[in-house]
């Protein structure tokens with residue numbers, strides 16, 4: 001469950017125009033929402049807030065049944081973030097690590113046994129079509145391969161919440177469709193999924209409710 005009540009977020013501590021203003025919305029556990037809006041509307045900023053990389057300047061924010069504020073201890077935020085899978089627009093892989101080690105990161109943070117990690121990572125990399133690229137250094141990957149590695153890393157630990165920022169823009173259509181089908185399936189099994197996109201064709205393929213953001217405000221919610 002995600003719940004925002006009158007949440008605003010300013011880049012600077014006190015003054016300055018809020019990047020996100022007065023957002024109130026609820027997404028139930030297992031809900032899927034498209035996050036839409038023009039470039040610069042605040043979609044990435046909202047995803048950063050939901051990923052607890054930034055914290056609300058005002059209002060109240062609840063993610064996976066935890067209330068989050070500027071007073072939340074860092075260790076609590078880190079634990080919460082481990083329950084969230086995020087596909088960043090620019091992937092944010094560790095360039096010096098192999099594909100497998102990038103994808104293993106969330107499982108290592110959970111202190112899972114290494115043999116289990118190897119199996120899980122192999123399986124998910126095979127699923128995204130990178131079964132033959134396991135030991136390649138991330139800095140040597142193409143854009144599409146980087147995006148698929150980032151997707152694998154975001155879902156390998158079966159998070160309760162998946163956030164994805166334009167997760168298919170470097171993918172070929174069949175891969176994009178496969179990913180969407182997975183997101184749809186994960187949401188029907190209880191994972192909350194929020195996907196920012198400009199891609200109308202994707203939305204038509206998986207018709208789900210949308211959140212429209214404009215100039216940092218939630219201007220519309222469609223079913």
Ligand SMILES: Nc1ncnc2c1ncn2[C@@H]1O[C@H](COP(=O)(O)OP(=O)(O)OP(=O)(O)O)[C@@H](O)[C@H]1O
Nearest residue numbers: 011019037038039040041042043044045046089196
């Ligand atoms: N690092 C930054 N420093 C200052 N302003 C920023 C920074 N990143 C984004 N902004 C501003 O914050 C606002 C929201 O940007 P954000 O990236 O969240 O929008 P977006 O809807 O994700 O856009 P896009 O669809 O182009 O990715 C915009 O006005 C943008 O110019």
